[in-house]
Amino acid sequence: MKQKIVFLKEEEIPRQWYNIAADMPTPLQPPLHPGTGKPTVPDDWAPIFPMNIVEQEFSTERWIDIPEEVLEKLLIWRPTPLVRAYALEKELGTPAKIYYKNESVSPAGSHKPNTALAQVYYNKEAGIERMTTETGAGQWGSALSFACSLFKMPLKVYMVRISFDQKPYRKILMNTWGAECVPSPSADTNFGRQVLEETPDTPGSLGIAISEAIEDAVSAKVNTKYSLGSVLNHVMLHQTIIGLETLKQLEIFGDYPDVVIGCVGGGSNFAGLTFPFIRDKIYGKEVRVVGVEPTACPTLTKGPFLYDFGDTAATTPLLTMHTLGHTFVPPPLHAGGLRYHGCAPLVSQLVMDKLIEPLSINQVDCYNAGVQFARTEGIVPAPETNHAVAAAVAEARKAKEEGVEKTIVFNLSGHGLLDLSGYEKHLNGELEEYSLPDEEIQKALTVLEPYPKPKV
Ligand SMILES: *Cc1c(COP(=O)(O)O)cnc(C)c1O
Numbered sequence: 001m002k003q004k005i006v007f008l009k010e011e012e013i014p015r016q017w018y019n020i021a022a023d024m025p026t027p028l029q030p031p032l033h034p035g036t037g038k039p040t041v042p043d044d045w046a047p048i049f050p051m052n053i054v055e056q057e058f059s060t061e062r063w064i065d066i067p068e069e070v071l072e073k074l075l076i077w078r079p080t081p082l083v084r085a086y087a088l089e090k091e092l093g094t095p096a097k098i099y100y101k102n103e104s105v106s107p108a109g110s111h112k113p114n115t116a117l118a119q120v121y122y123n124k125e126a127g128i129e130r131m132t133t134e135t136g137a138g139q140w141g142s143a144l145s146f147a148c149s150l151f152k153m154p155l156k157v158y159m160v161r162i163s164f165d166q167k168p169y170r171k172i173l174m175n176t177w178g179a180e181c182v183p184s185p186s187a188d189t190n191f192g193r194q195v196l197e198e199t200p201d202t203p204g205s206l207g208i209a210i211s212e213a214i215e216d217a218v219s220a221k222v223n224t225k226y227s228l229g230s231v232l233n234h235v236m237l238h239q240t241i242i243g244l245e246t247l248k249q250l251e252i253f254g255d256y257p258d259v260v261i262g263c264v265g266g267g268s269n270f271a272g273l274t275f276p277f278i279r280d281k282i283y284g285k286e287v288r289v290v291g292v293e294p295t296a297c298p299t300l301t302k303g304p305f306l307y308d309f310g311d312t313a314a315t316t317p318l319l320t321m322h323t324l325g326h327t328f329v330p331p332p333l334h335a336g337g338l339r340y341h342g343c344a345p346l347v348s349q350l351v352m353d354k355l356i357e358p359l360s361i362n363q364v365d366c367y368n369a370g371v372q373f374a375r376t377e378g379i380v381p382a383p384e385t386n387h388a389v390a391a392a393v394a395e396a397r398k399a400k401e402e403g404v405e406k407t408i409v410f411n412l413s414g415h416g417l418l419d420l421s422g423y424e425k426h427l428n429g430e431l432e433e434y435s436l437p438d439e440e441i442q443k444a445l446t447v448l449e450p451y452p453k454p455k456v
Helices: 051-058 068-074 086-092 113-125 139-150 161-166 168-176 190-198 206-219 233-239 241-253 268-282 345-352 363-376 385-402 421-427 438-448
Strands: 016-018 063-065 082-084 097-102 130-135 155-160 180-184 224-226 259-263 288-294 305-309 318-322 357-361 407-412
Touching: 016 233, 016 241, 016 268, 051 113, 051 233, 068 113, 082 241, 086 097, 086 363, 086 385, 097 241, 097 385, 113 139, 113 233, 130 139, 130 206, 139 155, 139 168, 155 161, 155 168, 155 206, 161 168, 161 180, 168 180, 180 206, 190 206, 206 224, 233 241, 233 268, 233 345, 241 268, 241 407, 259 268, 259 385, 268 288, 268 345, 268 407, 288 385, 305 345, 305 438, 318 345, 357 385, 363 385, 363 421, 385 407
Parallel strands: 097 407, 130 155, 130 224, 155 180, 259 288, 259 407, 288 357
Antiparallel strands: 016 063, 082 097, 305 318
């Protein structure tokens, strides 16, 4: 029998995270204070995050120990399997070898608990008594609810109202793990009440939900902090366990990739899989690293590299990133996820340095690949994940046309069992191949004109 899966043993789980800030050819430009325009210092971040997490955000230490209590809880589902997709290869008739790292086996169904557990641990260590966050589709809210339940940390999740109404199962999942979940805008914050008064029928937005979660954290009577599930350096760091495991597993398969692929929203699952490979690349190894996004939200492929806010409400420090402008929202006809206006500063800088190749794929091709994957390998990927699947399939087809063998590794960032409505639309032929027009991009970017520009 040919080897299909490599499971690592418990004791083979990586003991340290990899911090790519130690190896980047161009260091990150400093985040700027939104009020003064000056580079931020750790204290500027202290009202929102505990100091131990802020220290990680600023760290350039190459290897950072994973605390024992975090490792112990990661072992609930880690190490995750690395799987050879023989059936998909056969269906495609490709000489390429396709491997996927299966992050969908976590209790919340995605890679997000990798950072959620670490963040809740550090908050607990810092004496924080309660946490808040926002969630759009509900994946981050459920991952953080899961982590908070294991550490007995009270959590309040502000969920964008339209998702709250359309995705009741995510809320039930959060409640089952003991978190409170309210639709945003809510009557529980000043900002929420103000929005409700002006626009009682608003569907809500991620920007409103972030503002509510931050207002709650800074004004609550009990010692409360806020938590973010992507974009920031410490989140990328916590996700590198994915790629570090994958390197060990490929060694057992006796293989090394020609191309490593991940889907990119804020950048965390992509960074998690690829940063350890980018380290190899920096030190001379030949490997291509491809980040995939929707043509409806083409941040890396079409967005310029600028200073922008992490959130729609323009409250976070200004970060250097590829961006479409913080007020950009993709049109509602886009059903494939990955709707974030910007991208992690670490990922953005590595794109600038040509260590990452960005690629955009339209939603119809993404869902076609997801359905093909489901019908061969059995797992129904999350809509976001379909972008990585589609890029892997395209690489495998190219290998067939060119008659060359190659090794493809992609991240199966999550399953789609709680996000089936996009599949329904796709199967009914209701999705369009939509690309964001250049005029729309130019219009969206005007919001950034008054802000400082990064050095290039
Ligand atoms: C949240 C999510 C993403 C996008 O976020 P990143 O930070 O870019 O990884 C991708 N896939 C799944 C399954 C997700 O839940």
